[in-house]
Amino acid sequence: MINFLEVILVLILLTVLLSLGSTRLVALVRIMALQGVLVSLTPLLLKGHGLASLGAVAFYVAMLAIKGVLIPAMLIRAVKSVSIQREIEPFVGYHASILMGLIFLLSAVFMTNSLHLSLPEGRALILICAVTTMATGLFLMLARKKAITQVIGYLMLENGIYLIGNALSQHHSLYIVEFGVLLDLLVAVMVMGIILTNINHAFDDVDTTLLGQLKD
């Protein structure tokens, strides 16, 4: 089991690095879909968790559907509706971004080791993975011009948080609460999608540099 878990975590890290290096929006969304699926799978592979009840089953199925299918589909639609410009347009170049990803990974490892947290066995990697994902999510928001990339960055941040919350915590959360969180996420991405479409209509582009009129 643990092997599987580690495989998945490594895959997540891989998606993270890939997302930093990808140049096309569609590719990026696909990577995010993969990451969503992987992240949804992690709790199943953990000790103590599992498909214990009907609620849990429903929850995991819903999560898989939302993170792996629904949200990426929405994003793909948004990307398609956006005009020809499908380049990502970074502030920070791709190579530098990948380098940053490695730095995030290193610092996550360093942090986890230096904190001497009383974590259950095998969970250190989850923490590393989660921190890297979160940092990369924030980094994507900062370093990319397109508004869609920021939604993707937000999603990645959420994935990281989810890893920490659902996978690291042993606490038997109430699934209904988790479901609420998930629903919020879904609605958030929907709202963002709607705004993106509107932005596209209003500005003929989703470049965030155009969204800088409101300032002092």
Added chain:
Amino acid sequence: MLELIFLLPFAAGIAAFILPTVLGRVLLLATAIGHLTLGVLGWTGRLTPLFEHFFGASPEGLLILMVTSFIFTCIAIYAFSYAKESELGAERVFSGCMLFFLGTMSMVTVAEHPIVLWIAIEATTLVSAPLIYVHRSQRALEATWKYVLICSVGIALALLGSFFVTLALDMVELHEPLSFALLNSLATQLDPIWLKVGFSFIVIGFGTKMGLAPMHTWLPDAHSEAPSPASALLSGALLNCAFLGIYKAHILMVNAGLGEFSGNLLVVFGLASMVVGGIFIYKQSDYKRMLAYSSIENMGIIAVGVGVGGVGLYGAFIHLIHHSLIKSSLFLSAGNILLAFGTKRVEQVQGLIRSMPKTFVSFLAGFVGIAGLPPFGLFVSEFLIIVAAVRGHWYLSVAIFVLALVLVVAGAGRVVMGMSFNEGDAPSGTGEKFVRLAPAYVLLLASVTLCVWMPESIYTTILHSIQAIGGFHG
């Protein structure tokens, strides 16, 4: 059934999407009154939660609930006329989202489970986003985008913080349903590191929503672009809800013996907000933005008040109540001015005293209130917070606090006095109307009343709210 408090607006909101717009306006008002009634029932303890794992009536929550409900009622009356005058494009969306907004905010106030609280706060962002975009301009779009994205990121961090706190609970190896009560009862056993990390993220996360600097950046944009009733609601009610999240976490920290850490953090962020408010209020050229920055500054004051504790805590709650009343009144007045002049530029609005005398009175009175002068209540809270801060030996903070307040008065005074008294042309837009004036006056009057006579139950509720972290003399 306590849950009715948010279920009723939800139901009404769905109805408002379906019903014709005129009925939507009536529904807005009817729901407001119904909500106020429910609020009073909840206040008197007649409503018990159905899902007590998730919901419950805490004193601080009830306090904010009542403020929200009262303000919403006034705003609903105002919106009745405003929606007509300003020709909102999608009025159904407006009415519906207003009601959803009320529902989500009510949910925040009765949430007893950290994650449920988080869900509710994130939900407030999502349902209020359409409110900001009602005018469908490019600027509104930009504001909405920033609002949604920044708040979402911020609140995501708050979720992380909440997870860290839960993680701290995991270390105790206890298997009981999570709730604030449980956390508080076990506070001393929790791992301080996780709590500190968790609290930091919660402050930054919910602080984004509350408008604490440097995470405040969405706030002026959103407040200035939203239609005035929505801005009033954002400023008068939403920020309080975010504060509630921080406050509950602070209670936990104090119970865990980490009150000093959390207090320091709050004071630092509070002061930063005050300074930022001061910087941007000075020479502000958009009066709605000015009001927004003033909200940032006042949230800073509240954060400082909570951070310094003791009578400052009491002051913070007084400040919260009065700020909500006065600021929403100001936004409503600003809405009237906007309707009349058709511009948010300060230099294009002149001679209110001649052209719009009644709005002038409410606007100027609001300024007096927000500047911390009697007969409005903010001067009591500012006094108490300063006094408490000196007692806590926060000398440098007191200096910054005082200077920031003066800076704010300098900036706001320049704007308000210029708008009120300068020579200028009469406005071309719609004139003053009783329906749009009365709410602003009622809100101000409420603040004055609370400064002269405060009902016993409000006082005891505040005391109960602050009891958990040392109370009045702590």
Added chain:
Amino acid sequence: METLLLSLAVVLAAGILPLLANRLFTPIKACYVVLTLLGCGWGIYSLWPLMQLSVPATYTVAWLHPFELRFSLDALSSFFLIPILCVCPLAVLYVFHYMDHKEERQRIGVHLFLFNVLVAAMAMVVLAGNMISFVLAWEMMSISSFFLVLHEYEEKATRKAGYIYLLFTQLGALCIFSGMGVGFAFTQVLDFSALAKLPETAKLWMFCLMLFGFGSKAGIFPIHIWLPYAHPAAPSNTSAVMSGVMIKMGIYGIARFYGLLEISSPLAGQIVLVFGMISGVLGVVYALGKQDIKKLLAYSSVENIGIILIGFGVGMIGAAEGNLPMAIFGFTGGLLHVLNHSIFKSLLFLGAGAVAKQAGTRKIDLLGGLMKRMPLTGKSFLTGSVAISGLPPFNGFVSEFLIYVGAFYGLQLGGVQYVFAMLAILAMALIGGLAAACFTRIVGIVFLGEPRTERTAATQESGWTMTLPLMLLACCCLVIGLWPEPFVQAAFRAYGVMQANLQLDPAQLLEITGKMALGARIFFVLFLAALVSRKLLYRDKVVDSGPTWGCGFTQGTVRIQYTGTSYALSMVEFFRPVVRLSAHYTGISKIFPANPSYETHVDDVAEQALNSGLVTPVQFVLSKLRWIQHGHIQLYIGYIIIAILIALLCI
């Protein structure tokens, strides 16, 4: 005590009258005046028995549950209540004819309401018996006076004045809050009672904060900047009360907290004394240089605040060094000067208001010859000017004399205190001389000589409600000057409250006062005798009239009269390092020069320093910091990340 508060309620009620029912303009105004007079009269009447009590009368009422509003009346409060309850009704009476534009009735209604709020708030400041009631009353006072200043909001200068006043008042209030916080930090109660138990450094800190806060209200140099703006901008009834009474609330605060803190270090006294000397001397020098009557009077208020503070400073040093006569004379003189100044300054402001209203200008160099046209106003104004110059046998001399005597007692001390006492005396001497110069200038140029414009020549005496208060106040000046004993005694009793821990014996004070008063009376008798003998000498003499001796010029016009500006110029130039005199001269260029002009004005050095040293840099920094809100969302998310990193580092 209840009746006293009730009388204040009557005053408030009288104010509501014109606010609500201003349609019937004149009758309502009359009702307002009568009711306010009755209220204040009742207040004085109910004050009398309370003053006889040996323990302070108190009245408490719960407020907003955790607080209680406490009002208590001791000798210090009642001493400060006297000007409030005596001068304010006169200013109210004055209003009847002063504000007679029916078309502005709404605005006047608001003004009158706020005026009475101000009166009641000042009384409450003086009566306040704990911090929260003090703060409440103080803020009420600030806000009402702020709107009173804004009365003529059409003028740009008025708006500027209101703005500056608002800033200073707010800064001052917040400093007072902080000072009270120091008290609260050690006593744990929002009460006045235990302040004496504070550690000495805390006392000094608290006192300095209070001094700054109250000083900004009182108009201590260099935080006096709002005064010369606000007083000219406000209508004269307001400026009379603001300058005559309200700024004394700052003095009251200083006196009250000095008394409560029981400071034993002479440092407090030295600080107060230094500020007093600076305010006194520079106040009068600037007053000399000013063109606008009300601006001149405003600076003169700064000067008189300086005199009061010199008295207090001398007293504080005396008390700290155990030199009791010094303390008694200094404080009693300072306190008495509070009363005196409230009388003659309100007299002068009311007079200046009458002049401005009737002659249509406040510029000294455009006026002239008003004594013939407004005889009653002129005579009262002359009396007030003599009194404010501190000349016997008027009241200003009494208080200044006591301060002199106190300061001379200070010469017995050694070392630094000797120097301070000496400087105090010299400063007083300088102030006295310059004040006389300043007020001969205003009386001479404005009221005497010939009118300098046609508009001025057409001036007429104002209505009786405007002249009657002036004459009453003028009588007060003479009465206190000739029979100062009861007033000195009242001031001494007020001082007794401030220094409850010392055994004070008023015998010496009363003896010297009595003899001094005798001297003043002798002078008065001498004057009367000279007057009578002059009458006798002129019996059966030929008295003729003709033009003024023109020293060879036969066709002098009114324009060749000496102007107020040139009158003061040499003295102002003497103080050049601290008084910036800027001249603007167009020069004569052509053979037939067309209207060359020469202008001078005196700029306030404190204001300039504040502008160049604080306001401009702060504005610059603020404008740079506005970069924070740059408009790009990436930057904003960056802020969040930075905040996280900082918060995490703090752990």
Added chain:
Amino acid sequence: MASFLSLLLALAAAPLYPGIILKVKAFFAGKKGPPLLIKYYTLWKLLQKGSVYSTSTTFVFKLGPVVSFAAAVLPLLFFPFAGNASLFSFHGDVVLMLYVMGMGRFFTVVAALDTASPFEGMGCAREVFFSTLAELTLFAILILFYRLSGSLSMSSFFSEGNTLTLAGASGALIVLVIVALFMVLLTENSRVPVDDPATHLELTMIHEVMILDHSGPDLALIELGAFYKLFFYAAFIIQLLCPFSLPLSLLNIIFFFILLALVYTAVGVIESIMARFKMNLVPKFILTSFVLGFFAVILTMGVLQ
């Protein structure tokens, strides 16, 4: 009794002494000069006359001479002539004296301003400025006296113990004081080199120009007042010069009145050998007197500590 007598004598003799100045000046000029009693004649002549008042003036103009006269008389009531206790005295009477003289000046000035004459205004401006500075000197002297004698009344300066004389313990300081006081005397009484009472150009006058429009008994009151003022200062200086400790008070009084002539002679000599200063030098002159007084005060710090 002796004090009352000497007061009467002083009041009567004050107009005599300015005659001495004239005589001295005449002597230097090689003339015979007017008779000693010239001032009495002048006063008498003025009292006989009526007056012409400018149409610009008001009652203030008539009040001026009266107040200034009363103000000039009062200090003499408090003055201990020849060491005899004064008629009235109390702790602080010197302050009263100075302020009463200020009162006189106030009314002289406003009366002058009442005439609407440019020259009189000019004189007023100079008068108030210079006397302000002179007052500083006087107060510096008072500080010194208080430091030396511990009292604050003219009477106790000179009657009880008589320490404040040249012959006293702090005679060195008194020298400074006498010089300073003499300079104040010249200033306050409009004497050369500050002002020239005999000049004929109004532009250059200080005191004389202020009373240009007064005539008849009014002028007489002013003149008499001026004599008293000069007398007061002269008496002050004489008291400092000499202790007057002769056994018989009558002898003391006679001695005193004779010595007074010395001061007037000195004034006369100065007036004969000096020209008046340029107007902008006058403040420096007065400040010099202040510096002298202040210097003496500083010295006492060292002496008494």
